[in-house]
Amino acid sequence: MVVGTRPPVSRDIGVLAAGWRYASISDKIADLVLTRRAGWRWWLLFLTTLGGTLVFFSASAYLFAVGVGIWGVNIPVAWGFAIGNFVWWIGIGHAGTFISAVLYLLRQRWRTSINRFAESMTLFAAGIAGLFPILHLGRPWFFYWLMPYPNVMELWPQWRSPLVWDFFAIATYLTVSLLFWYVGLxxxxxxxxxxxxxxxxxxxxxxxxLGWRGEARHWARYEHAYLLLAGLATPLVVLVHSVVSLDFAVGNTPGYHSTIFPPYFVAGALFSGFAMVLTLAIPLRRVFGLQDFITARHLDDAAKVVLVTSWIVLYSYAAEIFTGFYSADEFDVSITIERWSGAYAPVYWSMLACNVALPQLLWWRRVRRSVPALFVISLLVNVGMWMERFLIVVSSLHRDFMPSAWGMFYPTFWDWVFLFGSIAFFVWLFLVFLRLLPAISIAEMRLLVDESATEGGR
Structure with missing residues (x-):
């Protein structure tokens, strides 16, 4: 693209309307990695999150030495923050696969500006999620027992254990997502x-x-491989979080044993995942001046997905309540009422405010086009989705079948350290990614500009 030549305007990408300001798209995106210096704000956030990351790994080392007793887990609440964090992080990672694979197969052009950092978000979130079941094992140095490998003792995994299902789900998800991300890079x-x-x-x-020279045979193999990986990754959007939901649904614990959990968890994952995409995209476009690439239309489309998935989540909440009462099972009815008025009721009503009431503001175009409003809504949606995971894990366990076995879960200092430490680790990884690799796909952006220019010249 030559300086001074104004390209045709396209509604798919704002950079076309302002393209005369840049020598090329490659200059604009690549220079963020190669030549642009990190400002003091970036260094401040980098050092802060690095400190949080070191605290997270130091706490993990302390956990290995002392045991899971430093958490608030007990009997009957044997699952606490760790499993809630695991489900939350897996959900956040879903949007990257959906944007990259599903929208690619559907030929949605608006994915081009956000798919790269969404894919990276998926890798970081899924990797962090995989840490929590290992930390929760009690003896995490034996985590390799989950793998079906030949050994002299002829010990094989317990295939009826959800831990084994999680191992295969996360390993498959990470492998395919990593290959898809790398091939696109x-x-x-x-x-x-x-x-x-x-x-x-x-x-x-x-x-x-890997010796890429942009030859015709390179592009042909690239397109075949990318399409194949997109086809492999698409079922994972449904399968991975469905497997995670079965960790709960296969049990008879009131509040767990529900056939609606797989679609409910998948919708919730896309809900929180797209909210996280907005949470990352808004400061990214502001700090690095990428408003011409990540336009108001991209934010608007992502906000619409958040709105749609919020209604699916609302339907799941309603269906869960309806089936609990319709079954006439006294334990299911009891746990439903307990969530409304019991010890964790403030968390329940706060969750509804964040996940159901607040996203309804997105019906208004003015709100969807307001960057500050979108940022606040996306942050609170992620807070609400974490509360939902906490309620699913904790509130169902603390009131079981027998009143003599009832108990309360009180998070300790270390529970909060692991939650906020994992968030710091995620942000730190994302900051490193921004300095080493292009946050927006240069090749796909150039292709989109060429296609738009061709259509505009017709």
């Missing part, structure tokens, strides 16, 4: 290699670019 890695200003960067990016 190859053309951009070659761009960074060719534009790098130091020998070290040229060698580093050249090594991971």
């Amino acid at each position: 190859l053309p951009d890695l070659a761009t960074l290699r060719d534009r790098a200003t130091t020998r070290f960067k040229r060698y580093a990016y050249g090594l991971v670019a």
